[in-house]
Amino acid sequence: MKPSVILYKILPDDLLARLEQHFTVTQFNRLTAENRPAFLQALEHAEGLIGSGGQIDKAVLDLAPKLRAVSTISVGYDNFDVNAMTERGIVMMHTPTVLTETVADTVMALILSTARRVVEVANWAKSGQWKGSVGSDLFGLDVHHKTIGILGMGRIGLALAQRANLGFNMPVLYNDRQANPAVESRFNARFCDLDTLLSESDFLCISLPLTPQTHHLIGKDQLKKMKPNAILINTGRGPVIDEAALIEALKAGTIHGAGLDVYEKEPLAPDSELFRLPNVVALPHIGSATHETRYNMSACAVDNLITALTGTVEVNCVNAQVLAK
Numbered sequence: 472m473k474p475s476v477i478l479y480k481i482l483p484d485d486l487l488a489r490l491e492q493h494f495t496v497t498q499f500n501r502l503t504a505e506n507r508p509a510f511l512q513a514l515e516h517a518e519g520l521i522g523s524g525g526q527i528d529k530a531v532l533d534l535a536p537k538l539r540a541v542s543t544i545s546v547g548y549d550n551f552d553v554n555a556m557t558e559r560g561i562v563m564m565h566t567p568t569v570l571t572e573t574v575a576d577t578v579m580a581l582i583l584s585t586a587r588r589v590v591e592v593a594n595w596a597k598s599g600q601w602k603g604s605v606g607s608d609l610f611g612l613d614v615h616h617k618t619i620g621i622l623g624m625g626r627i628g629l630a631l632a633q634r635a636n637l638g639f640n641m642p643v644l645y646n647d648r649q650a651n652p653a654v655e656s657r658f659n660a661r662f663c664d665l666d667t668l669l670s671e672s673d674f675l676c677i678s679l680p681l682t683p684q685t686h687h688l689i690g691k692d693q694l695k696k697m698k699p700n701a702i703l704i705n706t707g708r709g710p711v712i713d714e715a716a717l718i719e720a721l722k723a724g725t726i727h728g729a730g731l732d733v734y735e736k737e738p739l740a741p742d743s744e745l746f747r748l749p750n751v752v753a754l755p756h757i758g759s760a761t762h763e764t765r766y767n768m769s770a771c772a773v774d775n776l777i778t779a780l781t782g783t784v785e786v787n788c789v790n791a792q793v794l795a796k
């Protein structure tokens with residue numbers, strides 16, 4: 472008999488067919504309050520889970536006594552209780568690498584659109600206000616040759632350093648838990664402590680995971696250390712920044728602007744001040760949202776689950792210690 476798995480995301484037809492070759496699939500398009508009772512009930516027989524979004528905490532896992540593997544269609548996995556999975560020997564898989572370049576492109580889009588006020592000025596022109604050449608009230612800031620500070624020099628941080636340094640001649644500063652010699656030799660990047668990163672960056676770009684250590688890493692005190700003409704970009708996870716403190720800093724002119732893809736609570740409330748501040752570009756978590764990359768992430772996650780339940784896991788496992796058991 473094929474193992475039972477729960478899919479909680481819409482997959483392209485060919486990938487659904489690949490999944491169904493190996494498993495009996497119970498499908499939910501996504502997790503909602505409406506389908507939660509049916510989802511919780513289906514957990515009783517599930518040996519695998521695949522999807523993205525939603526909180527998969529210990530209470531949920533406890534309803535799945537047969538669960539052996541979980542495959543998230545994302546690189547971030549902060550919405551899963553990985554410790555609880557590890558204790559039970561459940562393998563946790565994710566999709567690094569396939570989205571790295573696309574997310575780095577999104578960071579560059581946020582840097583350029585905030586500094587050059589792309590959205591604001593395009594809306595101004597569209598609204599019929601373009602009567603002659605624009606005045607200094609609509610000028611932006613240069614990007615090229617400015618200092619980029621990268622907080623989290625992992626896969627995405629490195630792809631960003633490449634774009635910024637080789638493409639835009641930007642000196643690179645970075646902070647991470649450890650130095651990255653490759654990024655230093657390839658892009659002349661300089662490792663520094665967080666305070667130096669805050670005070671010297673013109674563009675401070677966050678590409679950190681959400682962990683207990685990174686939660687609210689950037690708050691009122693850190694924002695005060697930034698340059699008044701600095702721009703803060705966050706594509707990591709929303710709760711890395713204290714959002715209330717950020718809104719205050721943007722209103723007070725403590726920093727020049729912000730480009731955001733992630734928020735403390737998603738979807739961001741329609742009445743959030745972040746949508747109204749002219750010095751903010753607020754995207755709806757589209758860092759990896761291209762046709763090609765979303766397909767590749769789904770394909771990677773499908774293959775991850777097949778490997779975890781029917782083969783030998785060699786890559787993309789976040790709790791490799793369970794494999795040794």
Ligand SMILES: NC(=O)C1=CN([C@@H]2O[C@H](COP(=O)(O)OP(=O)(O)OC[C@H]3O[C@@H](n4cnc5c(N)ncnc54)[C@H](O)[C@@H]3O)[C@@H](O)[C@H]2O)C=CC1
Pocket residue numbers: 546547548567568570571574622623624625626627628646647648649678679680681682684685706707708732733756757758759760
């Ligand atoms: N906006 C979006 O659509 C997307 C957001 N992401 C987010 O980006 C994050 C990073 O992705 P990758 O670069 O692939 O991960 P990665 O694991 O390659 O890089 C993360 C880096 O952060 C560093 N780090 C962790 N905790 C730290 C701390 N306390 N202080 C300093 N550095 C710390 C790590 O050492 C690592 O180098 C993901 O975890 C996810 O949350 C990823 C993809 C898309």
Ligand SMILES: O=C(O)C(=O)CO
Pocket residue numbers: 544545546547548570758759760
């Ligand atoms: O992969 C992730 O972690 C995302 O946030 C969506 O691409």
